[in-house]
Amino acid sequence: MLVLVVVLFFGAAEFCSSRNTSFSCIEMEIEALLKFKLCFHDPSHMLSSWKGNDCCEWKGVGCDKNNGYVISLQLRGSAFTNQQPQLCLIDDVEEVGSSLLKLRYLEHLDLSNNNFSGNLIPPSFGLMKQLMYLNLSYAQFRGKIPGELGNLTRLHVLDLSQNYHGGLKVDDDIQWISHLCSLQRLDMSGVHLSHASSNLFQTA
Numbered sequence: 001m002l003v004l005v006v007v008l009f010f011g012a013a014e015f016c017s018s019r020n021t022s023f024s025c026i027e028m029e030i031e032a033l034l035k036f037k038l039c040f041h042d043p044s045h046m047l048s049s050w051k052g053n054d055c056c057e058w059k060g061v062g063c064d065k066n067n068g069y070v071i072s073l074q075l076r077g078s079a080f081t082n083q084q085p086q087l088c089l090i091d092d093v094e095e096v097g098s099s100l101l102k103l104r105y106l107e108h109l110d111l112s113n114n115n116f117s118g119n120l121i122p123p124s125f126g127l128m129k130q131l132m133y134l135n136l137s138y139a140q141f142r143g144k145i146p147g148e149l150g151n152l153t154r155l156h157v158l159d160l161s162q163n164y165h166g167g168l169k170v171d172d173d174i175q176w177i178s179h180l181c182s183l184q185r186l187d188m189s190g191v192h193l194s195h196a197s198s199n200l201f202q203t204a
């Protein structure tokens, strides 16, 4: 009986102290982040802090102070260290998108200055409807920009500039950009616009 009481006491003490030091993250969000981490070849151990139960303390991860949900991922290549950009090794980059989708309160996503090896921008990024800031510049994305990004109606900032690896393109159907009604800053420098879409920009 005494043993049980002691165990309970220590259990409670540990619970309270871990609550105070900071939030324990939402378990599902930890899993999502760890899955996302698999994408990165990490020779210089920039993501070495990404372990343990408190993902709010992990480098580059920002949480809502009131509930512990992840609201920001600041994974700008050179923001980690001065080392060279990290390489995304997963061929199916959609895997990256689907792990990030689990972060339902993510508002700020900066993946700039990484090397996504000429992959397409995952169309599933368009499902992160709560996003307000999306920076995919200098990230070696290539191909057609998915029109699904037009679903991100809360975006204030969209930076798709300087993806040189074969280049990003928008095709004739560029109407989706006009759905981004909260947009305050759009950077598409270096993006190849088709003839029709460059006309649209001129008249807009």
Ligand SMILES: *[C@@H]1O[C@H](CO)[C@@H](O)[C@H](O)[C@H]1NC(C)=O
Pocket (backbone or CB within 6 Å): 076, 112, 113, 135, 136, 137, 138, 157, 158, 159, 185, 187
């Ligand atoms: C996006 O990221 C690039 C490279 O890290 C940075 O230079 C640029 O200022 C960022 N864009 C915005 C709009 O914050």
Ligand SMILES: *[C@@H]1O[C@H](CO)[C@@H](O)[C@H](O)[C@H]1NC(C)=O
Pocket (backbone or CB within 6 Å): 085, 087, 115, 116, 117, 140
């Ligand atoms: C990006 O990664 C690819 C290999 O997937 C490599 O060929 C390319 O040189 C890298 N680009 C940069 C800027 O590091």
Ligand SMILES: *[C@@H]1O[C@H](CO)[C@@H](O)[C@H](O)[C@H]1NC(C)=O
Pocket (backbone or CB within 6 Å): 126, 147, 148, 149, 150, 151, 176
């Ligand atoms: C998201 O965007 C795609 C492509 O523009 C569109 O077909 C789809 O209906 C959109 N979904 C929602 C929920 O708005």
Ligand SMILES: CC(=O)N[C@H]1CO[C@H](CO)[C@@H](O)[C@@H]1O
Pocket (backbone or CB within 6 Å): 020, 021
């Ligand atoms: C909210 C709360 O109780 N915060 C306390 C957590 O513990 C530190 C000391 O380790 C205090 O300074 C905080 O006020």
